[in-house]
Every structure is written in C-alpha cells, then in structure tokens.
Amino acid sequence: MKSLVLTLALLAAPPAFAHAHLENSTPAAGTTVAAPAELRLAFSEGVEPRVSKVALTGPGGAVALGAASVEASHPDVLVVPIAKPLAPGAYTVKWRAVSVDSHATQGSFAFTVK
Amino acid sequence: MTALALCRFAHILAAMLVFGASAFLWLDAPDDLRRALTAKLRSFQTAAAFLALATAALWLALQTAAIADDGSAATDPAALSAILFDTGFGRASALRLALTAALALAVSRSGGAPPRIAVLSALVLASLALVGHAVLQTGPLGLLHRANHALHLLCAGAWVGGLIPFVLSLAAGRRGALRHSAVAAMTRFSLSGHFVVAALVATGLVDVALTSGFDLLPPGTAYREWLDLKIGVVAGMIALALVNRYALVPHLRTRAKAYAGLIALSLVNVALGTLVVALSSVVAGLDPA
Numbered sequence: 001m002k003s004l005v006l007t008l009a010l011l012a013a014p015p016a017f018a019h020a021h022l023e024n025s026t027p028a029a030g031t032t033v034a035a036p037a038e039l040r041l042a043f044s045e046g047v048e049p050r051v052s053k054v055a056l057t058g059p060g061g062a063v064a065l066g067a068a069s070v071e072a073s074h075p076d077v078l079v080v081p082i083a084k085p086l087a088p089g090a091y092t093v094k095w096r097a098v099s100v101d102s103h104a105t106q107g108s109f110a111f112t113v114k
Numbered sequence: 115m116t117a118l119a120l121c122r123f124a125h126i127l128a129a130m131l132v133f134g135a136s137a138f139l140w141l142d143a144p145d146d147l148r149r150a151l152t153a154k155l156r157s158f159q160t161a162a163a164f165l166a167l168a169t170a171a172l173w174l175a176l177q178t179a180a181i182a183d184d185g186s187a188a189t190d191p192a193a194l195s196a197i198l199f200d201t202g203f204g205r206a207s208a209l210r211l212a213l214t215a216a217l218a219l220a221v222s223r224s225g226g227a228p229p230r231i232a233v234l235s236a237l238v239l240a241s242l243a244l245v246g247h248a249v250l251q252t253g254p255l256g257l258l259h260r261a262n263h264a265l266h267l268l269c270a271g272a273w274v275g276g277l278i279p280f281v282l283s284l285a286a287g288r289r290g291a292l293r294h295s296a297v298a299a300m301t302r303f304s305l306s307g308h309f310v311v312a313a314l315v316a317t318g319l320v321d322v323a324l325t326s327g328f329d330l331l332p333p334g335t336a337y338r339e340w341l342d343l344k345i346g347v348v349a350g351m352i353a354l355a356l357v358n359r360y361a362l363v364p365h366l367r368t369r370a371k372a373y374a375g376l377i378a379l380s381l382v383n384v385a386l387g388t389l390v391v392a393l394s395s396v397v398a399g400l401d402p403a
Contacts, residue, residue, distance in 0.1 A: 100249050101248075
C-alpha cells in the first residue's frame, strides 16, 4: 500500500484542492495599470465558466463585460473580456467562482487604471 | 448537517443498499435462497430505489441553490437548466437521474432480477465519481481518481448493503429447508468480504491522497476532523466484522448466544456504515485545504 501511494505521489500533478481559491489575477490586486482589454482570474482549480460570475465596477458604476470563458489548456483561468476601454480611475472586481466539483467561492479585489 | 449534505447522504445510502443487497442475491445466494430473499426484500429495494431517484432530483435542485447562493434558484427553471446543461455536475446529474429512473423501473417491475438491479445500481454508484472531489484533476490522474472513487463506493455498497440479506440469511439458516443455502451464501459473502474491505481501505487511502494533492492534510480544519472521525468509525466496523467472523461464527453450531450476537453485531455494523455515509456526505462539502 505504502509503495502504491509513493508511486502515485511520483505521478502527481501540482497539489489539487477542492475549492477554487483565487491565486492571482491580471490586473493584479492593488496595482495601477494601463486600461486592460480583459480580466484574467487564475484559480487553484478548474472552474465552470458558464455559471461563475464576475462583476466590474468603476468610477462610472457597473462596467459591461463579455461572457466569461476558460481556455481548454487552462480550465483554472477565467477570462472575461471588457466591452469598452476603461476610463482612468479605481475599479473593483467582485467574483463568484463555481469549481468543477461544484463548490462556490467568492471574493473581490481592486485595481486602478491610469 | 445542511439540506444538501442530508440529500447526498440519503441518495448514496439508498444506492448502496440496493447495490449491496442485489449483489449478495446475485453472486452469493443459491437459487432457493435467492428466490426467498428477493421476495422478502422487494418492498425494501423498491423504497430504496425510489428514494435514490427522488434524491437525485432534489440534489440537483439543492446544488443549484448552493451554487447560486439563493434558495429560490432551486425551483427556478432558468437557473436549473444553466446548471444542468452548462456544468459538469449538471451533465453527471442528468446521467444519474436517467440511471436511477431505470433502476426504479427495474425494481418495481416484477421485483426485478438481481443481476439487472445490481448492474444498474452499480452504475448509479459509479456515476457518483463524476461529481465532487473526484473530478479535481484532468488527464490520466483525473481518470485514476474517478475510477478509484467509483470502486470505493462499490466496495462500501457491497459491504453495508450486503449485510441486510446476510442478516436475513442468518435468520433463515437457523432452521428449515434453506439452511444449507443460507450457510453457503454467508460463507461466500464472508470470504469475499475480506477482499471487499481490503479494497475499500486501499481505495479510501488513494482517494485521500488524490484529493489532498499528496500532501499531508493540515490538522485543525473541519475537513480533517470529520475525515478522522470517519476513519475511526470505519476502523470500529472492521474490528466488529473481525469479531463476528473469528469470535462468533466458529461457535454458531454450539452456542445459541453466538447466533443472537452475530445478528445484533451485524445490525450494529449496518448502523455504523450508515453513520460513515453520513460523515462522508459532510466531508464532501468541505474544503480540504
């Protein structure tokens, strides 16, 4: 048994945990950036793009976003296109992610457009 | 226990009982005993199969509400169809609804032949590996996690569900025409039980390793505490099964008390098995990290 577990351990991909935690994002939290064309949220595990939700609010209120998607090679990165160029100011991203094992997690972060 | 965990518990337990009982009737029981016990277990099997069907539907509704963080989503057709068609959980739920419907139909029609019921309930149990922590990985490791989890559920079902006809066989084996068949069935169940329990423990260890990402699970989390409790109860079940097999069974012919004790302790193991399924249903909703 022990040797089986060890063999499996050698095959192991990076650690997998069961709830989708936000690992990093583009734009990154707390940074000042040029107006981005999309939001990229990288989670600790695969997410369901159709039922995960991302909202962006800025100086002018809620910002229109396109449909969220994931790339086949990166099921853990949620990509959300931004419909129109962002005006300078402070923005807040609120997200609610549904992981592939159907747990929901949520959070928010802020960035500034120069 | 949340409504979602309670629903998951009822669904998994119902599927396990149908599977274990029908696998015993199919693989362990000689013809005369199979006929007698199939008739005796018919209403039990029917109730469990319909419970599995109802809780498959309820699970979809409750999971939709949990994902949306909104209780009213459970009855909202738009929210339900978004989950059903646009998520892996939804597609697996659709498959499980179809399988449990076929199972309920098979059980209620002419009592259903044990092989058909055993195969359908096995598929219901295996399809549970398409949701939850077993779908964390993709690729070969993901396939291994799903297959391992399916095998784990089948072993658990074979054990806990098989104990029901086992206890009925004990009662039938005490006297009368079914005695020989009952002893033969119990001997087979007991012998194969050693391998089933060994596989249950092995697949349980692999499951934990794959869910934790081959890391030691941090102590002090709710996940770890509930999992430790579950492992403790399973250890107790294995100890009881060993007492049954090696302390009580050798005295069945000579001591009347051994009979009563074996029936009572087997039923205690059914109760403990039920508790383990309940604990697993709670653990399934917690974050291992």
